[in-house]
Amino acid sequence: MSYAMDLFGDKWSLLIIRDIVFYDKQFFKEFRSSKEKIASNILSDRIKKLESAGILVSEIYEKQRSQKVYSLTQKGIDLVPVLVEIMIWSAKYDNELAITPEFLQAVEHDREGLIAKIKAKLIAGEPRTE
Amino acid sequence: MSYAMDLFGDKWSLLIIRDIVFYDKQFFKEFRSSKEKIASNILSDRIKKLESAGILVSEIYEKQRSQKVYSLTQKGIDLVPVLVEIMIWSAKYDNELAITPEFLQAVEHDREGLIAKIKAKLIAGEPRTE
DNA sequence: AAATTAACTTGCAAAAAGCAACTATTTCGA
DNA sequence: TCGAAATAGTTGCTTTTTGCAAGTTAATTT
Numbered sequence: 001m002s003y004a005m006d007l008f009g010d011k012w013s014l015l016i017i018r019d020i021v022f023y024d025k026q027f028f029k030e031f032r033s034s035k036e037k038i039a040s041n042i043l044s045d046r047i048k049k050l051e052s053a054g055i056l057v058s059e060i061y062e063k064q065r066s067q068k069v070y071s072l073t074q075k076g077i078d079l080v081p082v083l084v085e086i087m088i089w090s091a092k093y094d095n096e097l098a099i100t101p102e103f104l105q106a107v108e109h110d111r112e113g114l115i116a117k118i119k120a121k122l123i124a125g126e127p128r129t130e
Numbered sequence: 131m132s133y134a135m136d137l138f139g140d141k142w143s144l145l146i147i148r149d150i151v152f153y154d155k156q157f158f159k160e161f162r163s164s165k166e167k168i169a170s171n172i173l174s175d176r177i178k179k180l181e182s183a184g185i186l187v188s189e190i191y192e193k194q195r196s197q198k199v200y201s202l203t204q205k206g207i208d209l210v211p212v213l214v215e216i217m218i219w220s221a222k223y224d225n226e227l228a229i230t231p232e233f234l235q236a237v238e239h240d241r242e243g244l245i246a247k248i249k250a251k252l253i254a255g256e257p258r259t260e
Numbered sequence: 261a262a263a264t265t266a267a268c269t270t271g272c273a274a275a276a277a278g279c280a281a282c283t284a285t286t287t288c289g290a
Numbered sequence: 291t292c293g294a295a296a297t298a299g300t301t302g303c304t305t306t307t308t309g310c311a312a313g314t315t316a317a318t319t320t
Contacts, residue, residue, distance in 0.1 A: 003224035
């Protein structure tokens with residue numbers, strides 16, 4: 001488990017992954033705009049570390065070549081169950097968290113199905129459907 | 131989710147909780163002796179933070195009043211599913227991790243049952259059975 | 261009563277985080 | 291086509307956190 005902690009055992013790494021998984025984010029500027037206000041040098045550093053850990057990949061965004069599209073590898077996608085459990089725990093103990101009752105109900109009713117559904121959306125490089 | 135990250139989003143906090151959950155540890159010196167070699171001031175600090183977050187509680191160990199027994203609150207116990215998912219992920223990607231095949235099989239076969247079993251062992255203040 | 265053991269605390273050097281400003285590309289618009 | 295804007299970083303600097311070694315306090319143990 002200390003392997004896992006070395007790779008994403010810090011405040012920011014999991015938040016970046018959360019942004020990809022739950023908020024559909026793909027771009028540097030999108031990660032910057034999340035409410036936790038990550039500094040650009042830290043974001044840059046974490047992206048680098050997550051990439052070299054094989055959790056994240058980037059590619060140039062052809063429609064706008066000054067940007068990069070970030071997506072999760074399979075190794076990253078396999079973190080979804082971890083995120084889901086953290087969400088469930090947070091839903092129970094964080095009064096600030098605006099988690100949808102639908103999400104909670106979906107988890108309770110069919111955890112595996114929900115995870116499969118979230119994962120399906122995350123196939124690396126797949127363009128976002130909006 | 132940033133609530134969760136603020137409380138245990140660092141390398142050491144989850145390792146302490148892991149030690150309690152999976153290695154049955156209860157004492158300061160036991161946490162110190164884990165292979166990751168946490169420094170005593172950091173351990174002290176993390177215990178304090180986890181206690182004020184309501185995840186951990188301590189009580190004086192009556193058999194030896196210079197020691198404290200640490201155990202998880204319900205809030206801490208509810209992190210077990212998170213730990214289990216991290217274990218599963220680590221089992222897949224960390225070649226160093228000596229996870230027992232029994233554990234993996236138990237998770238696959240009956241995840242809820244395994245979690246319930248682990249949780250049952252963790253009732254706060256319950257003395258360790260050895 | 262002296263020596264041990266446990267749980268911290270303190271002091272200090274090194275590493276990491278956070279902030280603001282800067283740079284290199286790419287694109288967009290006059 | 292040239293200048294402005296936007297994006298993904300980098301740089302420099304200060305503050306905070308970590309990590310290590312040694313010290314302290316209180317409870318056993320001998």
